[in-house]
Amino acid sequence: MRAIEIFPNTDNQANLQLHADGSLRHLLTLEGLDRSLLVDLLDDAERFVTPPGRAAARSHSLVGRTVANLFFEPSTRTRASFDLAAKRLGADVLNLDVNTSSRKKGESILDTIYTLQAMQVDILVVRDASAGVPAYIARHVNDYVSILNAGEADTSHPTQGLLDLLTIRQRKGRFKDLIVAIVGDIRHSRVARSAAQGLQTLGIGELRLISPPPLAPDPDAFPHASIIDNLDAGLRGADVVMALRIQRERIGSLDGIPGIDEYFANYGISTDRMKGAAPDAIIMHPGPMNRGIEIESALADSPASAITQQVANGVAVRMAVLERVCKAMELR
Amino acid sequence: MRAIEIFPNTDNQANLQLHADGSLRHLLTLEGLDRSLLVDLLDDAERFVTPPGRAAARSHSLVGRTVANLFFEPSTRTRASFDLAAKRLGADVLNLDVNTSSRKKGESILDTIYTLQAMQVDILVVRDASAGVPAYIARHVNDYVSILNAGEADTSHPTQGLLDLLTIRQRKGRFKDLIVAIVGDIRHSRVARSAAQGLQTLGIGELRLISPPPLAPDPDAFPHASIIDNLDAGLRGADVVMALRIQRERIGSLDGIPGIDEYFANYGISTDRMKGAAPDAIIMHPGPMNRGIEIESALADSPASAITQQVANGVAVRMAVLERVCKAMELR
Amino acid sequence: MRAIEIFPNTDNQANLQLHADGSLRHLLTLEGLDRSLLVDLLDDAERFVTPPGRAAARSHSLVGRTVANLFFEPSTRTRASFDLAAKRLGADVLNLDVNTSSRKKGESILDTIYTLQAMQVDILVVRDASAGVPAYIARHVNDYVSILNAGEADTSHPTQGLLDLLTIRQRKGRFKDLIVAIVGDIRHSRVARSAAQGLQTLGIGELRLISPPPLAPDPDAFPHASIIDNLDAGLRGADVVMALRIQRERIGSLDGIPGIDEYFANYGISTDRMKGAAPDAIIMHPGPMNRGIEIESALADSPASAITQQVANGVAVRMAVLERVCKAMELR
Numbered sequence: 001m002r003a004i005e006i007f008p009n010t011d012n013q014a015n016l017q018l019h020a021d022g023s024l025r026h027l028l029t030l031e032g033l034d035r036s037l038l039v040d041l042l043d044d045a046e047r048f049v050t051p052p053g054r055a056a057a058r059s060h061s062l063v064g065r066t067v068a069n070l071f072f073e074p075s076t077r078t079r080a081s082f083d084l085a086a087k088r089l090g091a092d093v094l095n096l097d098v099n100t101s102s103r104k105k106g107e108s109i110l111d112t113i114y115t116l117q118a119m120q121v122d123i124l125v126v127r128d129a130s131a132g133v134p135a136y137i138a139r140h141v142n143d144y145v146s147i148l149n150a151g152e153a154d155t156s157h158p159t160q161g162l163l164d165l166l167t168i169r170q171r172k173g174r175f176k177d178l179i180v181a182i183v184g185d186i187r188h189s190r191v192a193r194s195a196a197q198g199l200q201t202l203g204i205g206e207l208r209l210i211s212p213p214p215l216a217p218d219p220d221a222f223p224h225a226s227i228i229d230n231l232d233a234g235l236r237g238a239d240v241v242m243a244l245r246i247q248r249e250r251i252g253s254l255d256g257i258p259g260i261d262e263y264f265a266n267y268g269i270s271t272d273r274m275k276g277a278a279p280d281a282i283i284m285h286p287g288p289m290n291r292g293i294e295i296e297s298a299l300a301d302s303p304a305s306a307i308t309q310q311v312a313n314g315v316a317v318r319m320a321v322l323e324r325v326c327k328a329m330e331l332r
Numbered sequence: 333m334r335a336i337e338i339f340p341n342t343d344n345q346a347n348l349q350l351h352a353d354g355s356l357r358h359l360l361t362l363e364g365l366d367r368s369l370l371v372d373l374l375d376d377a378e379r380f381v382t383p384p385g386r387a388a389a390r391s392h393s394l395v396g397r398t399v400a401n402l403f404f405e406p407s408t409r410t411r412a413s414f415d416l417a418a419k420r421l422g423a424d425v426l427n428l429d430v431n432t433s434s435r436k437k438g439e440s441i442l443d444t445i446y447t448l449q450a451m452q453v454d455i456l457v458v459r460d461a462s463a464g465v466p467a468y469i470a471r472h473v474n475d476y477v478s479i480l481n482a483g484e485a486d487t488s489h490p491t492q493g494l495l496d497l498l499t500i501r502q503r504k505g506r507f508k509d510l511i512v513a514i515v516g517d518i519r520h521s522r523v524a525r526s527a528a529q530g531l532q533t534l535g536i537g538e539l540r541l542i543s544p545p546p547l548a549p550d551p552d553a554f555p556h557a558s559i560i561d562n563l564d565a566g567l568r569g570a571d572v573v574m575a576l577r578i579q580r581e582r583i584g585s586l587d588g589i590p591g592i593d594e595y596f597a598n599y600g601i602s603t604d605r606m607k608g609a610a611p612d613a614i615i616m617h618p619g620p621m622n623r624g625i626e627i628e629s630a631l632a633d634s635p636a637s638a639i640t641q642q643v644a645n646g647v648a649v650r651m652a653v654l655e656r657v658c659k660a661m662e663l664r
Numbered sequence: 665m666r667a668i669e670i671f672p673n674t675d676n677q678a679n680l681q682l683h684a685d686g687s688l689r690h691l692l693t694l695e696g697l698d699r700s701l702l703v704d705l706l707d708d709a710e711r712f713v714t715p716p717g718r719a720a721a722r723s724h725s726l727v728g729r730t731v732a733n734l735f736f737e738p739s740t741r742t743r744a745s746f747d748l749a750a751k752r753l754g755a756d757v758l759n760l761d762v763n764t765s766s767r768k769k770g771e772s773i774l775d776t777i778y779t780l781q782a783m784q785v786d787i788l789v790v791r792d793a794s795a796g797v798p799a800y801i802a803r804h805v806n807d808y809v810s811i812l813n814a815g816e817a818d819t820s821h822p823t824q825g826l827l828d829l830l831t832i833r834q835r836k837g838r839f840k841d842l843i844v845a846i847v848g849d850i851r852h853s854r855v856a857r858s859a860a861q862g863l864q865t866l867g868i869g870e871l872r873l874i875s876p877p878p879l880a881p882d883p884d885a886f887p888h889a890s891i892i893d894n895l896d897a898g899l900r901g902a903d904v905v906m907a908l909r910i911q912r913e914r915i916g917s918l919d920g921i922p923g924i925d926e927y928f929a930n931y932g933i934s935t936d937r938m939k940g941a942a943p944d945a946i947i948m949h950p951g952p953m954n955r956g957i958e959i960e961s962a963l964a965d966s967p968a969s970a971i972t973q974q975v976a977n978g979v980a981v982r983m984a985v986l987e988r989v990c991k992a993m994e995l996r
Binding site for chain 2: 050052053055056058076077080081083084087088287288289291308309311312314315
Binding site: 382384385387388390408409412413415416419420619620621623640641643644646647 | 784
């Protein structure tokens, strides 16, 4: 693993993300984006959802545009999702899996970006293990390039947040009064951060973050959530339960949790544990799942599971974001 | 290399491969597919063959469809062939070279498949080093996804079998009464298995499998073939000679065959050895060739060689299969 | 690193590159191509240049054609540039990053080529670390395949040469009487060789090659250039200064240059050093840059810099070359 680099702080990303008229220029984080913009994106995405067995949604709105997937961190699922989203909108797609070992300092990231910009890439989809990289890039590109964050350190994964919001809206029909419980390695989770930011903006009833104490987040990172270490207490009456992926290596370092079986017994979500949640509660997971560790396999495949729906919504949400930043560019 | 996994047995794949009306749903193996379906596929493929210097055949029959090449085993040639076949039919193509080291158990294969299915991939082209994987996947996908086997352990490589059949039909004009000799590492060859199954269904005169005894197959695997260890005896009067690629490492383990020169002297196909075959015999090879080991270089480039024709037919056959499974899906 | 292979000498590549009617069949080297053909290619490329913020240039001239990028040497920038150029002309693109460790002898290169040819690939873009490979391939393909050299050993990089020529023409409006200074590791630079060949054909005033003595070229390789080891002397009055990338490992082996700081002090191009050049001199670099080693960072981003313009021109030049070899094939 390479050392984590230090990038300028990421204050005021919300402003950085918007054109002067309020339209979306970059998607770096859900933090600070206002409610109407989030709802517009979810409504756009809804148009790109088609039922299984029907043709995938397509449009020509990115014909003549170039999308580059610049992944400094390996990914199969998210890269595939952006790749398909861009192709189904008619874009030319350039896939670049860049070995970060050849990347020593901020300058050389920018030179890669300037090169792609000179090649008239319109949209850069960036995944990086260092916090601040997408915003750093967004500050340096010219007026005709949009940056989409496809996963940034432990900090942010805004398209994942959007697909989670869309899935909840489809399954629950509302956000108001919902109790949402996120379970697992909250401390290191960009998925939890982006979901929490979006849910806060859309206005749910209660957000609970459940984890072993060593994996609990800094409370400042989640100002409106309650932090809980008892799973049953946290799940009580929850409408939405979101299990997070945990790195197996991390389990061994947890007090009183010597192995996978103990982790599952204490923090794994099972059909049995879900009995404490609301009767029609749904279970979500960002994937890829460790079945039998953070989630019981049968539960993942049960009617309560929204997991494959999340994946389908992922393509739809990315199509919506790609289309929206392209349209905003054309207005200028 | 990862350990070989155990998948449920693969009986009744023929039924698994067909829709209720007999049309092709998946292509997992040539075993059990009936004569008329094989002939239809060869006829379809023939339409996609154009002579050198003419434009490659194209159609729009997969426009709006998504094909994912999911290669758990590395491949350049077969992946390129499927990639071009899908693109020339207008499909969106997703190339996924998946590190199998991250794949520990059957469940995680299925999660990858469910993810691609949720992204509305229509056709999954799968290559895997473990026997049973394509059928295992086919049993678990929904009604709107087709699985194409692009190479499975030592077991099956049905599109290779089809391209071999097409090449023989083009060069010989018939199957009836043909003597076909396959030479080399039969024991470990999915190419030999698929060719034998197809040739048996189409009805040739005689199939001979020629190899050093340690590389001879289990006779049960090839019920209608004669197993021979003398090359000259095996080639006598043969109309079609198919040399197989041998792994160089394997040569050293063969009794009385201490090195490459001895292997070539005993089992290499040369212009001289071909004198014992029929006067108009052709030589085939699935590629990539070890020139000077299993085949004499000059012979590979001679008029008797059908090797580049096999490659050209490979794209045509894959276009035919892609188009046929797509059409069968649309009828439902 | 694999050992350098020996390929047949590359005399008469100019003839090899042209059809009988003088039109472009392959692009292997700029050496020997005549002035009118170079000017035609630059004029073609000019049509594919659009200003930032305008849509990238596109055409349908390669619809139905297949371009394979066959990179035996890793590359991100040049591969991306050819990929986008081909896609923007409507071609189907096959990207093959081939592990050269599996390539033991010339024969197996040709088998890869014959395979792609049989798949009806129309244009093969080849990058290789061994001198002679593109010409060797060009001698063996059939009449319907064009070979484009995307970087060959220390020998040749003709599309880089063309993009350098186009950039100089755009910025200087002429070639006549220009003083061009190339600075850095001339000895190992295919960029310097291709630029020198093109500039010689188009007729500049003076070409100067500036480097530490151990990195000076064999004078026979640059018959019309002066070889200089003093940077200030070399830059005096220069209209165009081209800095080359140097491998960091090589710096330590240079007499009197123990480290990066000394290299920059002696051979790095800075705003200060540029004061000795012509008042309106431009600075170029083929990328990727080592900022602070061969070029001062501020200079690279200054108005005198043509570096991003070079990148933009790279796509345009590659579109021009792809279109021209395709048209020449259609005439046959």
